[in-house]
Amino acid sequence: DAKTTQPPSMDCAEGRAANLPCNHSTISGNEYVYWYRQIHSQGPQYIIHGLKNNETNEMASLIITEDRKSSTLILPHATLRDTAVYYCIVGSSNTGKLIFGQGTTLQVKP
């Protein structure tokens, strides 16, 4: 499975958009990009995933570059409840395995 690189931490002002970057330069053709978040002492929460097209759902938008080597998760209007560790994971649709890295700790501030 391809590895991902994320900044260890980011801050965002409440009400503003939070843009979380992720590099996955070794991604292969059949691998999806998944985003999850984990609030302290809870199980991870699925946010969004994509293969090559940009995706949007009620939680977030996922922008994948044309070469698929990087992506950005966008939370359009961050709230204090969005404070969490955000994981960008590249996973094979064959095995379904997800290998978690260290993620980005997003702190949303009032």
Added chain:
Amino acid sequence: GAVVSQHPSWVICKSGTSVKIECRSLDFQATTMFWYRQFPKQSLMLMATSNEGSKATYEQGVEKDKFLINHASLTLSTLTVTSAHPEDSSFYICSAKSEGGGNEQYFGPGTRLTVT
């Protein structure tokens, strides 16, 4: 939709005893479930892949005789920590894989195990 539950949410047991943790997909069927372990201030570590009706596949370094996994139905997988020791104290989290095109996983709330 896509709700996964775990039971118990926390458990304290004595060294040498065994503990069983259940993982259920409540509103979808999951032929594949996964078990993770998470130590404080660390990321999740994949322990094993649980396949309904067949033997689990363990990640390198995970003892299959210590962490027994059974996936007897399309909605239930169990993890039994046998002969638990204090170093097995951790946060155990399961997930169930969607059968949709993206194979995304939905996670349970986790089980906090403390071995005294």
